[in-house]
Amino acid sequence: MDFTISPVNKMIIKAAKDFSERKIPAIEAYMKANNDYPPDLMEIYAKNRMLGFNVPREYGGIGTSNFNMILYIEEMGKTASTCFLPFMMNNSVAETICHWGSEEVKKKFVPPLCDGTAWATMAFTEPDTGSDPKMLTTTARPDGDDFIINGTKRFISMANKPGYGVFICKDLSLAGQKNNTTAFIIDKSSPGISCSKHYELTGLEGADTCDITFTDVRVPKGNILGNQGEGFNILLRWIAGERIQQAAGMVGVGQRAFDEAKKYSLQRVVNGMPMGYMQGFYWMLGEMKVKLEACRLMVYQAVCKQDAGKAFEVDSAEVKVFTTPMIQEVTRMAVQFLGSYGYSKEYIVEKLFRLAMHQGVVASSLEINKTIVGMTALMSRSK
Amino acid sequence: MNIIVCIKQVPNVTQVKWDADGSLIRTGLPTIINPVDKNAIEAALQLKEQHGGKVTVLSMGPSQVESALREALCMGVDDVIQLTDRKFAGADTWATSYTIGCAIQKIGDYDLVITGVEAMDGNTAQVGPQVAEYLGLPLLSYALSIAVADGKVTIDQKLGDVARVIEAKLPALVTVEKEINEYRVTPIDKLIDAFERTIPVWGVDDISPDVVHLGLKGSPTKLRKVYSPKLEKGKVEMLEGTPDEVARQLVDKLNAKFLI
Numbered sequence: 001m002d003f004t005i006s007p008v009n010k011m012i013i014k015a016a017k018d019f020s021e022r023k024i025p026a027i028e029a030y031m032k033a034n035n036d037y038p039p040d041l042m043e044i045y046a047k048n049r050m051l052g053f054n055v056p057r058e059y060g061g062i063g064t065s066n067f068n069m070i071l072y073i074e075e076m077g078k079t080a081s082t083c084f085l086p087f088m089m090n091n092s093v094a095e096t097i098c099h100w101g102s103e104e105v106k107k108k109f110v111p112p113l114c115d116g117t118a119w120a121t122m123a124f125t126e127p128d129t130g131s132d133p134k135m136l137t138t139t140a141r142p143d144g145d146d147f148i149i150n151g152t153k154r155f156i157s158m159a160n161k162p163g164y165g166v167f168i169c170k171d172l173s174l175a176g177q178k179n180n181t182t183a184f185i186i187d188k189s190s191p192g193i194s195c196s197k198h199y200e201l202t203g204l205e206g207a208d209t210c211d212i213t214f215t216d217v218r219v220p221k222g223n224i225l226g227n228q229g230e231g232f233n234i235l236l237r238w239i240a241g242e243r244i245q246q247a248a249g250m251v252g253v254g255q256r257a258f259d260e261a262k263k264y265s266l267q268r269v270v271n272g273m274p275m276g277y278m279q280g281f282y283w284m285l286g287e288m289k290v291k292l293e294a295c296r297l298m299v300y301q302a303v304c305k306q307d308a309g310k311a312f313e314v315d316s317a318e319v320k321v322f323t324t325p326m327i328q329e330v331t332r333m334a335v336q337f338l339g340s341y342g343y344s345k346e347y348i349v350e351k352l353f354r355l356a357m358h359q360g361v362v363a364s365s366l367e368i369n370k371t372i373v374g375m376t377a378l379m380s381r382s383k
Numbered sequence: 384m385n386i387i388v389c390i391k392q393v394p395n396v397t398q399v400k401w402d403a404d405g406s407l408i409r410t411g412l413p414t415i416i417n418p419v420d421k422n423a424i425e426a427a428l429q430l431k432e433q434h435g436g437k438v439t440v441l442s443m444g445p446s447q448v449e450s451a452l453r454e455a456l457c458m459g460v461d462d463v464i465q466l467t468d469r470k471f472a473g474a475d476t477w478a479t480s481y482t483i484g485c486a487i488q489k490i491g492d493y494d495l496v497i498t499g500v501e502a503m504d505g506n507t508a509q510v511g512p513q514v515a516e517y518l519g520l521p522l523l524s525y526a527l528s529i530a531v532a533d534g535k536v537t538i539d540q541k542l543g544d545v546a547r548v549i550e551a552k553l554p555a556l557v558t559v560e561k562e563i564n565e566y567r568v569t570p571i572d573k574l575i576d577a578f579e580r581t582i583p584v585w586g587v588d589d590i591s592p593d594v595v596h597l598g599l600k601g602s603p604t605k606l607r608k609v610y611s612p613k614l615e616k617g618k619v620e621m622l623e624g625t626p627d628e629v630a631r632q633l634v635d636k637l638n639a640k641f642l643i
Binding site: 008012015022023049050057062064068072275345 | 450454459565567568569570571572574575577578621638
């Protein structure tokens with residue numbers, strides 16, 4: 001597979017680097033002071049035309065490739081700012097609605113996700129539900145032209161922000177059927193919705209992850225995404241893309257960790273020479289670099305398949321299985337490289353390390369992805 | 384309101400490396416749009432957003448100047464024109480200004496010409512004013528702001544310790560300082576569109592100049608030598624005493640070396 005970086009790709013990287021260097025510091029400063037995203041974050045993204053990367057222009061998007069988007073995310077990842085999370089969410093949910101929605105649904109819900117007036121959310125997880133759709137307890141009960149939603153979703157990003165979310169619910173009108181989950185697009189300011197306080201997370205500083213509770217929330221039938229019973233498939237396709245985007249961000253995180261370690265290795269003088277020239281340290285650098293390159297190539301390969309319109313769900317799971325421990329190890333090595341400074345909040349590597357830890361548990365766990373890859377291999381007819 | 388912005392592609396001197404003799408290593412040095420020229424583009428785009436019209440960016444240089452113009456398209460300008468011809472090569476600021484002036488005359492329909500104050504490689508600050516002179520336009524230089532109304536352009540001008548507001552009838556030429564604005568992050572939709580465009584290249588035959596004024600032959604400036612001052616290892620001297628005493632000692636020492 002050819003991963004030649006084209007002039008367009010290079011310009012995307014340049015634009016992303018410019019955005020990261022000139023705009024993210026102010027965003028990050030707000031997040032540090034307020035433990036939340038800036039209220040105008042989506043406006044900032046929209047102004048810089050960063051929303052709807054993979055959404056056709058007729059719905060307010062940009063109409064470019066997922067590859068270009070993950071290049072942008074990779075650069076944002078180097079800042080270690082959590083602000084890349086809502087950027088990915090608006091892009092991926094807008095694309096998901098474009099893929100599954102009727103013309104009416106697309107025209108109604110996609111433009112606000114691209115023009116910065118709406119924050120996107122995607123929700124499946126519940127207090128007692130990991131990855132099994134049969135365990136869902138959030139229900140959708142038909143009532144005339146509406147459905148009535150009841151239940152709680154856990155660890156939901158941007159749940160308390162204005163805009164639309166795709167919520168996967170147990171559809172009571174499909175009771176007894178094998179596929180009984182339906183995806184509803186819900187206005188998060190609807191009566192009957194309440195949110196908990198943010199969870200304080202190990203990394204992802206400033207993220208607004210919380211529980212969202214539905215109490216007799218009325219949603220029109222016209223807000224169903226795809227067909228009834230397709231909810232879990234919609235989730236699986238969405239999360240396959242999200243995993244690749246997340247991994248791209250983590251490649252950026254790993255790259256920054258490597259860069260910081262390299263910089264330190266040239267600055268810190270031990271016995272009259274920069275410590276990077278000691279074999280123990282340049283071996284570490286070599287190992288970090290190789291891990292990073294392998295992760296990057298795997299991410300690029302998966303996203304190229306996605307752009308080619310091929311099935312990429314298993315590839316995406318493989319990306320998660322491979323890159324999660326690799327990037328976590330690269331950031332851990334960076335902490336080790338800087339010694340006690342690496343464990344200090346004065347240096348960014350400890351933040352990178354904490355941020356990298358989220359990849360194993362957010363946007364599907366590492367273990368469920370091992371299951372996807374392993375079971376697929378087991379059942380495959382090819383050797 | 385139609386605006387022409389003149390930009391220059393320059394070596395990225397922030398990534399300069401020096402050889403053992405203290406000379407600048409030019410080989411492999413990446414090129415960028417002269418930074419303050421991006422502020423000039425931004426100023427033009429903001430005026431267009433207020434008043435409508437069209438922004439055209441012009442740049443003279445070798446074939447690789449195409450990448451600078453592509454970047455200008457990425458920022459959202461309407462048109463770009465590349466001035467490339469072997470006969471333009473080696474031009475000093477006068478010949479460059481003449482060539483650019485001819486190209487602007489060829490474009491014809493414009494209300495305002497905007498340039499950056501100066502290029503970061505030559506730092507002459509001559510091309511903008513010389514283009515104004517050639518075209519017979521009022522020059523408003525060192526602008527910290529630009530406003531257009533009622534057929535006039537008004538700027539806040541920075542001249543060292545002096546600041547003043549000046550006004551001229553359109554058409555006019557304005558040179559801008561980097562403090563005039565913060566240029567935009569490249570919008571991704573414009574970026575994608577920019578790579579769909581073909582960049583027109585104008586040569587001598589397109590701008591009908593008097594060829595004796597072009598390039599090296601048309602340049603009154605004769606460059607004898609370009610060199611970097613040799614770096615010498617200095618000596619650090621710590622001055623002691625109260626702040627007043629130290630200040631006096633410092634003034635005496637600088638005076639002795641005729642530095643102040």
